[in-house]
Amino acid sequence: MKLNAIFTLIVMGLLINISGCSVYMAANQPDGKEMSMIIEGQPRSVMLGEFGQPISTVKRADGSVEYDVFSFVDGYSGGAKAGRALFHGVADLFTCGLWEVVATPVEAVADGSRMSYKILYSEQEEVVTIIPLSKDAQKYERRRTNGLAGNSHTTNTSHKKTADSKYRAPK
Template sequence: MYKAFCGIGLAACLIFTSGCSVVMVSKQPTKKNTQMIQQGISRNMVVAEFGAPVTSEYKNGKRYEIYTFTQGYSTASKIGRAFWHGAADVATVGLWELIGTPAETVFNGKKMSYELVFDEKDQLESYQHLIMETPN
């Protein structure tokens, strides 16, 4: 009887933990194209890539905005990691999740912030990289 309960408990643990790292990889943020930040680019292009600014104010006829986002991972990187986690789950009968899930908790992107200054035509005049840190 004891062995049956242990077997059921082990099976339940494997079922409920299997695939968590794969799901975590799929929910990671996507990579933003920071190379597009160049003088002369339109504000609309910036908003399309990074989303709405955190702050926006006018000073001396110019628009000063701060954009903050989590820099994620490329699609190829995410697919490769998900495949690896899935294969490791199958090969270890779910035990890989004891390593894979905490590992994916660490790989959740880097927070980045930029201050962008747009002229009266909403063209990027200047920019400054403010923050790039790893969250605690």
């Protein structure tokens, strides 16, 4: 009887230690960004507030910012992270921890989208041109513009032309 209780405690302790990797990983994925902020006419200060400091900034002779290059990870909302963590926890319980074999690699791969943009500003530091640089950003822009932002077989130059014509503010 005593040996049976000790064995049960050991097994439960192992299950608690085994389960949790995917739960922890899901709960600590990067936060989502408000991608709808990337629109023409948006002040540079709003861009900085949502996406953080750019990795590169080029200024004009008068000191105003000509363009920024932003690079960030667009992750998940709090609800999505909580839902994924809860699902992994329940799946761990029902499979006695075997779910971790599947869930941990999934959470390692599903860690958000790497987004890179070149954002050009007017002299008043408002967005006038949006150029998606990374593949994830280009995919996002195609979805957002219903395919009007070019296709994946075009070069960066043609993306710039498409982005310039699509997002340039009227003069």
